[in-house]
Amino acid sequence: MKRRKGRFGAALAVALLLALIPGVAGSHPWIDSYTLETQQRYTEALAALEPVLAQRPVNEFAVMRSGWLLYLAGKYNESLSAYQRALELNPRSLDARLGLTLPLLAQKRWREAAMHAQQVLETAPWNYYAHVRLMVSQEGQGQWEALARHAADVAARYPTDATLYVYLGRAEAKLGNVEKAKAAYRAVLERVPGHYEASDFLATH
Amino acid sequence: MTGAMLVLCTAVSLQTQAAQGPWYSRGSVEGLLGNYSGSAERDDWGALRLLWQADYLERASVFVGYEYSHISFNPEFLGHGQHGRWSGNSVNQNLFNAGYAHNATPDAVGGRFGLRLDGYVLTSEDEAGDSSSAWVIAPQVSWLNQSQSLYFDLGYAYSSYADDPSAGDFDVSQLTPTVGFAASDDGHNWVQLRGYFVHSFETVATIGRSSTSAVEAKFTRNSREDGWLGIQRWRLGALVGSRMFAVDPDIRTVYSLTDEQGTSAFAGADWSLGESLNLMVTVGTESYSNAAISDDYRSNYVSLVLGATW
Numbered sequence: 130m131k132r133r134k135g136r137f138g139a140a141l142a143v144a145l146l147l148a149l150i151p152g153v154a155g156s157h158p159w160i161d162s163y164t165l166e167t168q169q170r171y172t173e174a175l176a177a178l179e180p181v182l183a184q185r186p187v188n189e190f191a192v193m194r195s196g197w198l199l200y201l202a203g204k205y206n207e208s209l210s211a212y213q214r215a216l217e218l219n220p221r222s223l224d225a226r227l228g229l230t231l232p233l234l235a236q237k238r239w240r241e242a243a244m245h246a247q248q249v250l251e252t253a254p255w256n257y258y259a260h261v262r263l264m265v266s267q268e269g270q271g272q273w274e275a276l277a278r279h280a281a282d283v284a285a286r287y288p289t290d291a292t293l294y295v296y297l298g299r300a301e302a303k304l305g306n307v308e309k310a311k312a313a314y315r316a317v318l319e320r321v322p323g324h325y326e327a328s329d330f331l332a333t334h
Numbered sequence: 335m336t337g338a339m340l341v342l343c344t345a346v347s348l349q350t351q352a353a354q355g356p357w358y359s360r361g362s363v364e365g366l367l368g369n370y371s372g373s374a375e376r377d378d379w380g381a382l383r384l385l386w387q388a389d390y391l392e393r394a395s396v397f398v399g400y401e402y403s404h405i406s407f408n409p410e411f412l413g414h415g416q417h418g419r420w421s422g423n424s425v426n427q428n429l430f431n432a433g434y435a436h437n438a439t440p441d442a443v444g445g446r447f448g449l450r451l452d453g454y455v456l457t458s459e460d461e462a463g464d465s466s467s468a469w470v471i472a473p474q475v476s477w478l479n480q481s482q483s484l485y486f487d488l489g490y491a492y493s494s495y496a497d498d499p500s501a502g503d504f505d506v507s508q509l510t511p512t513v514g515f516a517a518s519d520d521g522h523n524w525v526q527l528r529g530y531f532v533h534s535f536e537t538v539a540t541i542g543r544s545s546t547s548a549v550e551a552k553f554t555r556n557s558r559e560d561g562w563l564g565i566q567r568w569r570l571g572a573l574v575g576s577r578m579f580a581v582d583p584d585i586r587t588v589y590s591l592t593d594e595q596g597t598s599a600f601a602g603a604d605w606s607l608g609e610s611l612n613l614m615v616t617v618g619t620e621s622y623s624n625a626a627i628s629d630d631y632r633s634n635y636v637s638l639v640l641g642a643t644w
Binding site for chain 2: 203205206207237238240241244275
């Protein structure tokens with residue numbers, strides 16, 4: 130009984146704390162939305178945000194989050210519209226521009242995704258996510274020479290990251306540079322032992 | 335000049351691609367020379383193709399093209415110059431084409447839908463001054479699935495010919511249902527099957543036949559790594575059945591100077607010469623028949639394409 134009282138008290142404390150946070154007071158759309166997202170109920174997670182989305186002035190973060198949830202729900206065009214709306218609300222938002230790349234890459238609109246990633250890089254030249262999404266675009270377009278150079282260049286800035294070495298390995302393999310590909314995949318295995326793609330390549334080459 | 339093959343086909347493809355921004359453009363220059371094997375009437379042929387394409391991201395494309403082709407006839411052929419045939423020793427043809435394609439990616443269905451409309455204008459003239467003309471309008475609707483492993487399109491072409499020395503004025507329609515699919519899980523092998531169903535509204539142009547039908551199969555293999563001799567892509571193709579006055583939406587050409595085409599085949603290989611250059615070589619043979627003069631022959635050709643990007 131004492132333990133139940135303790136749990137209730139903790140929940141009440143969280144609710145009171147949330148009630149004190151601006152934009153959360155009076156409802157729990159954010160809690161509901163995050164909870165539903167963890168359950169992969171993306172449409173419902175978006176619906177939970179509707180009270181916030183209906184607020185005026187417009188809540189920029191809610192618009193951004195709607196873009197994310199629409200992307201997760203596979204509603205790519207609506208996701209694009211939401212991220213575009215977020216960008217209109219805050220033209221300096223790198224998050225919004227990076228957000229645009231997600232549904233575009235899902236739709237295999239490589240060039241358009243690359244354009245937005247490059248626009249982010251104009252402002253933030255070593256933004257990790259922009260570089261990775263540009264690499265996805267380069268891979269989709271079969272730009273292997275550019276991808277190899279790009280992945281090596283970014284890997285020098287983020288040397289602990291395995292993903293960059295995966296892209297480097299793929300590009301070098303596609304270019305027929307087997308030894309370079311093997312070196313890249315060995316670097317992947319140092320960072321992620323058991324990585325399937327790296328293990329498979331090294332086992333077969 | 336009949337018999338042995340004399341074929342040289344060169345094509346230079348120049349491609350420009352913006353590093354950033356919404357517009358991507360590429361252009362190509364292609365030259366072809368071919369030879370007619372076993373023909374009593376025809377000797378050889380050649381063509382020059384220019385193509386330019388501009389893409390607005392993946393959303394839309396515009397195309398402009400020009401093709402010059404030249405066919406040399408056998409001056410000693412007895413039927414040559416008779417009524418209903420070209421009088422001169424050669425025929426020159428100018429083919430202009432332009433097109434627009436628009437893509438959409440609706441979430442409800444997934445994948446990419448395409449709407450395309452091509453238009454062609456042809457003029458043909460022989461050394462003796464005989465001339466003919468034609469225009470073609472060719473819409474197409476296509477769909478590529480989300481994983482880009484399945485493709486469908488349905489094309490239509492309406493061709494209207496005027497002053498043809500054999501058949502005068504006549505119209506032809508063509509339906510080209512097409513399916514393409516990945517033939518391996520890694521997507522490196524691709525198969526495309528296209529039907530050519532041509533209907534002639536005036537059968538005098540098609541030797542009494544109201545329709546012809548053919549199926550064209552193409553196989554493309556993209557190497558994961560550089561293959562034999564550094565080849566990155568293999569292409570094989572074959573056509574069975576028969577077709578006349580066909581419009582090929584892939585290479586954007588109109589088969590207006592040919593007779594009835596039968597079994598045909600080609601093989602090609604592509605190389606990447608660095609980041610901005612590519613080379614394509616194709617050899618092919620096509621069988622034709624001119625029933626009016628009982629002339630069965632083959633057209634043999636080799637194609638060389640050099641492409642550049644910068």
